[in-house]
Amino acid sequence: MSWVNAIIQGILLGGLYALFACGLSLMFGVMKVVNLAHGDLAVVAAYIGLGVIAITHVPAVWAFVIVVPVFAVIGYVLQRTLLQAALDRGVLTTLLVTFGLSVVIENGLQQFFSANSHSINIGSLVSDSFSIGSQITIAYLDLVILVVAVVVLLGLQYFLSASASGRLIRAVADDPEAAQISGVSYRHVFGIAAAIAFGTVALAGLAFGMYSQFDPTIGTDQLLLFAFEAVVIGGLGSLWGTLAGGILLGVAQQIGAQIGAQYELLAGQLFFLAVLVLRPQGITSRKETA
Amino acid sequence: MTQRNESAPVLDVRDLTVHHGQLRALHGVSLSLPAGGVHAIIGANGAGKSTLMRTIAGLHRPTAGSVLLDGADVTALRPERRVAAGIALVPEARRLFASLTLEENLLVGQTSARPGPWTLDEVYALFGWMRERRSQRAAQLSGGEQQAVAIGRALVANPRVLLLDELSLGLAPVVVRQIYDLLPRLVDSGLSVLLVEQDVSQALRVASYAHCLLEGRITLAGHPAELTTQQIEAAYFGVGVSA
Amino acid sequence: MSSLGPDTTAAAGPPSVPPAAAQVRVTRARRSTLAAAAAVVLIVAVLAYLPYLVYSGTTNLLVNFFTLLIMASMWNLLAGYAGLVSVGQQAFVGLGAYGVLLLASHGTSPFLAIPVATAACAVLGLPVWWLVSRLRSGYFAITMWVIASVCELIISQIPSFGGGTGTGLPGLPGNPTLLTADTYWATLACAVLALGVVYLLLRSRIGLVLTAVRDDETGARSVGVRVASTQRLVFLVAAAGCGVAGALYIVSQQFVEPTAAFSVLWSAKMIFITVIGGIGTIEGPIIGTIIYFVLQQTLAQYGTWYFIALGLVAMAIAIWARRGIWGLIADRFGIRLFGVGYWLSPAGPPDRDRGSR
Amino acid sequence: GSGLKGSGPSGSTGTITIGFITPLTGSLAGFASGDKFVLSQIRQSPVYKNGIKIGGKTYKIAINVQDSQSDPTRAGQVAQQLILNDKVDLILTTSAPETTNPVAVACEKFGTPCVSTVVPWESWYGGLGGNPVKPTTKFEYCTTFFFGLEQFLGTFEPMWNRIHTNKVVACMYPNDPDGNAFRFGFEPLIKGSGYTVVDGGAYQDGTTDYTSMIADFKSHHCEVYSNAPLPPDFNTFWKQASQQGFKPKIATVAKVLLFPSDTVALGPLVVNIATDSWWGPYMPNHSSLTGQSAAELATAYQQKTGNQWVQSLGSSYSLFEVAKEALAAVSDPHDKKEVASALQTVNYTGMCGPLNFAAGPAPGVAIMAPVGVQWKKGTGKYPFEMKVVDNSLNKKVPIEAPLEPTNA
């Protein structure tokens, strides 16, 4: 029974990872921006959420109604300026630019908002849960995060593969210049893609702000690597793969934790390596010849 | 389609100078393409033909000179806006969207399409093999197949001016013939074509006018019938032929 | 250093070679390279004598400088030449450090342990390479990071290494003056060796092969390049190089702790230094390390503002000086200190240069 | 005779330079949040402002502040730099082993007197290579003042005893310097006092899910909870514990909830969690530099910065008191050996109460007397306040509120 619980909790945890990885999957997997500032951006979203709640007194759970659009706009602007400039100069440049951005964000937050930790207060939802049998307890918060992750990731997958805008995003990712001569404004399209990615980053930041507490440095310290792993396990460019990757990673960690608390993270990492040994392209992508 | 004064050029290139970094690839090139015209640009390797085409399409910013479409200056327009205005380029080396399917490539080509006769169905009808391969990814198409898709992608934008860079490159004779046979009909539908072609005889056969480009300058221009082989060869190679 | 000299040869090929080819020469080094060779010898000599000239505060700083220089050069070799962008080189930094710790706790002198730990890192690089060799770009980068994390997690489970608490390094000389001088010489020697290896590697046939593989792997295979073994060689050299840096790190810190030894900050610093200095050039990491050090020494007291400045510098250079500071310098003055390229002369005035001057 | 220049002559100038290494930036910056304020207070005190009289000569005192950036590597590097480049006479360092341990190692190696604080003495002692179980090694240059596992137990156990429980303690200690010190030092002490220990395992810092550990605690029916985690990890754990229905009757936490911001982040779930307090406005202590009381220092901080007082104000303050005590006892402040041995015998009463470096559990260790506190709903400006509920170790501190079960 405790194993069943471990797996269920792993799936729930995976929801958090997947949601956190969603924006990364779009930026890294589709737009080829290695976004090292991803975690920090999520933290910024959480700070904005905090500010929005303090000023408008909206219920915390509804903060996303304001934060997500705000962040989407930030994403659009950032893409049209900094990130596009980096992307035009190659993938390695995005690595350095987003690294610089990460450092600036972390220290800017610390300078202006101190190193203090915060959390997004969601009242009793934070401790509410329901039980299945005597052993398995499921927290509403975790469940909500998982559901949001599933809806967002599958929705985006559908958007990318079936909608006209999604097609344009993929086209631009393939060859921006060719997109231009096909009548596509690639800066705008990528701006939109970044806006979507940042919207999901905002969701992830708010979710994490409710799930735990955040401070200026936590974005890179804790979740960034897990998010990258989820994206890679799932295969670059596949959002439902990222969802599966996040969940598998969560389950692997929980199975490790079931053996011993010291193996929780190790189990996740070893699982990741095992996946890449068996499927170097991630679990969902087709094998390709260059 | 609105009636136009036949003598008014649809595309007017005036004194175009383009640099690649320090290298001046075009020196004050001027040409005008009348509605319904098929102009060929011929010239040796590195003469600047592709640079001219790409500049007209908006991919290079000229250091001097201007590009006019229907008398309106489009020099400042971005490439995607030029597509909407009616300039479509089939680039050298095809440049398909490798991870998109054949059909998706064509659909992307419709993004800024003007109203006009060319639809996906028409393109499929033109290239018989395409319809059943439409969900194949572009990266997996053969070179010739890719060229055809690139042409299709430009056609569905229903341009007024079609720029074809190295049209026949890599195509089997059957396809080349098919595409060249198509040209007059494209022209009939109101399109004007600017064509870069290494195969001079082929180019001169279809063109109503030819410009010869040498080291970034137009050295010879005229109706194909009026140009002699010697003239062309002289213009083509100038003095500096590599041994 | 004899190979630094001009290495020119007339293309007196087989008899069938047409006259045009017979008149051309392929040159390896240009004049600035010769001057550089002399300068390098002089600089190394002065540096080696430094402990007799300056107080240990300076040499101690230089230890950090050279350690970073080694790491950045290795990352540059890996990413700039072999196209393998890794964010997990800290795996080898940590393994190098813990290698020294392991040997020292069994009675070996830490200084003697440095080469052994370095070799061990190269050996450990083999299974790691087996794991990552099939991966490219993003997959490779992230997997390396995960491997570093695995190393950290495993090491921090080992009680004799101090677990997650960390531990001091036993067996160092008690005299601080001697200790700093020895550490300095060891670091200097390793740095000279590491840069020398990188230079010779790039000057050898491997150098061309690496660039070819980076530019087009399929193309490289088709001209007979053994892609896998070349990349493996470079990967192992970089593993050893980062290992030696880690070994020097523990000797100079005299203390090691898993989170610090396997910190992703190492990779961040390597990337920062290399890209700022100019990736894909031997000079780049040197310039980059100098810039990084100057920034750190002058601005670190400003706390968060220092980091904000660092981040902005990284972004600005990445965007406005793609080829790094060295790229700017080299373009401006047309110099090249370490000549690894080939030059055909007289190449005849190529047609395509027309109008360029 | 080797001709090596070495570190050069130590300054024989009229200025004493004190290095102060603290994590001003990075993940541990919360610990150092009061340090800038403390420095401003210190610099205004007569000794630090006007200089100190030693052997008839007045020396000015310069303080060189360095940021460890919460990075052990950086901490070690700035320590070496302070010693070798800036020729400091003495190094003070604070806030968690990640900063204090590499600094102490460098000081011991390069022979520079060093005082640390806000690190359990066992972590510090072990980090220098000593064995805290048999603390016979005497470090020549390094000293520390704080407290240890015995004092943690001395603070926590009376609180446990006052709540009726089944005496089963859930222990959550990560695999890091503090966590390991608790695992190897604290658990035996708990067992020794008649409690049963359930160890949740040496999890890694930064773990994001604790449900299996919680399930373990639940299945052992633990009613007492003890830990030494990083703040965000505790936040996650405690929220999950409440979701999963793990509700220990008494929770006594170490290392977290020292700072008000963490309590706000946890929200109402923080009420009645107990922790240790080594300093606070309720301490009947006075500055040995100015005579300012603990309450006055806390009030001044709140007025100056608008933030709620933090415990590290007192400990950082005392670092400079200790430095002054040692310097006043030597004949040459630039003689590092002399300063170091003076440090080993400092015995004074100041902002952190009486500190005696000669009488500690190990050489060079001075022990403070913490009290047990619980977080209660605030009555004034701040949402939660720390209230003294148990003064077993320090009877001079008045009880402010009744001890209540964490989960009734």
Add this chain to the structure above:
Amino acid sequence: MPEPAGPDLLRLDGVCKSFGKVVVADRLSLTVGAGDLVGIVGPNGAGKSSLFGLIAGDLRPSAGQIVFAGRPVTRLDATARCRMGIGRTFQVPRPFGGMTVLENVLVAVQQGAGLRRRPSYAAAAAVLDRTGLLGDANIPAERLGLLSRKRLEVARALATGPDLLLLDEVAGGLTDPEVAELVTIVRGISAQGVAVVWIEHVLHALTATVHRLLCLAGGTFIGDGAPAEVLALPEVREVFLGTEVTASLHQAGPRLADGQDREDR
């Protein structure tokens, strides 16, 4: 069908390959003798380039065997096959963009042909000279135009010192004088005993050079023999030259304005 000039250099036996539903090689068999000069034509997408991939080792056949110089090479990778003497060009040039033209060729000389130092420099200069790239030697390959890139492809393949040279559409886009120049180069290569297999759509280049022409379509050779003979085969005319089908193609175009449509019929 002309007999191979020498002993078999390359032999394909029942080689099969398909990509999903697309069959590019259906039990293909082929022999090429040392010093042969063979041309391959075929419609776009017939599998010509894929055939080169199979021979050079970039693609693995699903069945069948490939023998080169008397040794089975089916299991060897591209590197090993190159070092055994198979040199190839790519239809879409793949230069090493960050290196100069000289360095591009040097890699091939040093790795493919195994020469070192001075001999390798000499050989590289000779190859550059032969392919007319001497003037561009110090230019980074990424700055080359398409045609120079194609020349570089030939130069690089030649530099590996092959016994068998696979040329994939190297004349595409060349002017007539340039084609003539290329034909001379290829003839010269062949004269030195190197077997050449040349895929080309520019027929006059091919017919002027090769002794034997193959036409590939639908994964099999539908023609094999002297160029003129092969080009006269009705199947070849139909799928490759398109002479018979031209008329029907006119109907395949899009229906434009009504009036024009009628005119066309």
